[in-house]
Amino acid sequence: MNPFKRRVFGVRLFEVAAFACVLALAFGVYLAKTNAGRERARIANIDRQIAEEQRKTKLLRAEVAHLEQPERLGRLSNAHLGLQPADGTREALPETLPEIARPAEKKPRPAPSNLLPKPEPVPVPVPEPAPEAPTLEKPTR
Template identity: 45%
Template structure:
């Protein structure tokens, strides 16, 4: 008798060995399907949470853009500048960058000594 035919004919406590092997395999498949479904349900729940978070963030972005739009209204900025006593810049006062003079050097006895990189160190 070969090993394969022994598998189909051998009996253990009234059951054929193949029936026991098939039962164990069936139970293993049921458990693995249950574990896979549970993992998929957790992933679905996580995806739903992320979708809700994305929707909240998009809503927040829309609100912030509306607020920026309201704050950047030229009429509002002009009214605030008048309340602060600011005036429009006279075009004659605007100069080109090439017209700027270099800053004067700091005196040596100041709080620190000026270095080539522009940093003041004690």
């Protein structure tokens, strides 16, 4: 049973086997190439989508940066809500709030001049409930 000598339809068995092998290989390569080509097209497509999305995000980030300018927000909140930069005497830290609240309970409506505590411990000037707090205007638009 020597495959180099045995012939099938006058062709050596070895050659038939080799030809079959080559066909199988060629088909395999064809499959792999087609697959790879499809994958590559998909990757390129996704890359394009990513680039497009990135371009859009960039545009949106630029728009956000433009819209969120502190100066613009300040102008709008002043024009539509009547807001103003907070006065320094109305600032307080969360830790100092209890201290600020205590004297206010005892003296419900102290005169503004008495408000700044004479003794040292209160570090922040007490924000007096504003007698004429700025009324929030309705957004005019």
